[in-house]
Amino acid sequence: MRIALVLEYDGSAHCGWQRQPSGCSVQDALEAALSAIACHEVRVVAAGRTDAGVHAIYQAAHFDTSAQRPPDAWVRGVNTLLPGRIAVRWASPVADDFHARYCAKGRRYLYLLSNHAVRPGLLHGRAGWFHRPLDVDRMRAAAQVLLGEHDFSAFRAAECQAASPVRTLTRLEIVREGDLIVFDLCANAFLQHMVRNIVGCLVYVGKGRYSSEWVQALLEKRDRRLAAPTFDAAGLYLAGVDYDASWNLPTPAGLPPADTWAALAGRRG
Structure with missing residues (x-):
């Protein structure tokens, strides 16, 4: 059975x-x-x-x-x-x-990032942290470059064993609630460290170091060495796996990212 x-x-x-x-x-x-x-x-x-x-x-x-x-x-x-x-x-x-x-036909990940000058205490181990202000609008513009089918070689771990670096990213939404920034990503599949590497690159854009054109260049050059460092694992959550309805598995809760975190962190008012 x-x-x-x-x-x-x-x-x-x-x-x-x-x-x-x-x-x-x-x-x-x-x-x-x-x-x-x-x-x-x-x-x-x-x-x-x-x-x-x-x-x-x-x-x-x-x-x-x-x-x-x-x-x-x-x-x-x-x-x-x-x-x-x-x-x-x-x-x-x-x-x-x-x-x-x-x-599985697809997967969803959330990445939770605390964006505050002082490192968090309650969120330790539950969220990544970046101390300098981040421009979410710049990050959203750069995120659009990554949507669709691409060779994500620049965003995979050096030890990634996937047969192909090509993946289709169907969603990359970024929501801010106070000091918390939530990245919501869906794809047919993900490469090793792909989400954390994407977050790292978008943080570089958000702090003003690079533009969305740099993210486009990373895709085209397919060289992991040119991208940002891999971001902290603590903020990453496997949030859903998509299956055909015929298997009768429960559907992942469709909570918006901010509400998802409020439930996880016990911060719901």
Whole structure:
């Protein structure tokens, strides 16, 4: 039997999604909890691998099991065995040909940036930080250059193992609420560090160092060495995975970015 599940996690205490010999990853914790409920070893496949310090509002995954358990056992039962920073929100049997990674049609990420002269305390580990004023209008203009299908070689990690650097970015919206700037990105898929590298380049534009023409040149030159440094992992959230409706997976909550953060940070008035 194949089970699909949706989980959320605070990645600040974990060494990323992917299984590690030290057992410090989100996958390690989830597989241990699922194995205890199933009474046999369970291996999990996720929609995407998040790096160390990266969070998830909506991470989808699947696993196979011979155990017959009520659906609630894969949620409440598993959650009793998980660290407090990880929680399964939904689980249900799916067809055997469902694959959390390969059936995904798109992904959504949020990046949360605290833009204040003094570093944040409450948002430590939950948002990136930049101390100088940023011009959001300049950043929005530069963001338009990145929309559509492009070779994103200048925005991928040197160790990225994707077969092709070509991706289609369908949304890159930037919203400011007080000292918080939220980047909302959707694409068919993302390269390793792609979001954090885009944010880093847009921050360079926002502080007045470069214009949108520089971002266009980065796309054309396809050279990672010419772009800005990779931004902090703390502000990055996997916020949604898009599947065909026939799989009957729950739809990610369609909260606007500012409301999403208010809920996460407990700042809703």
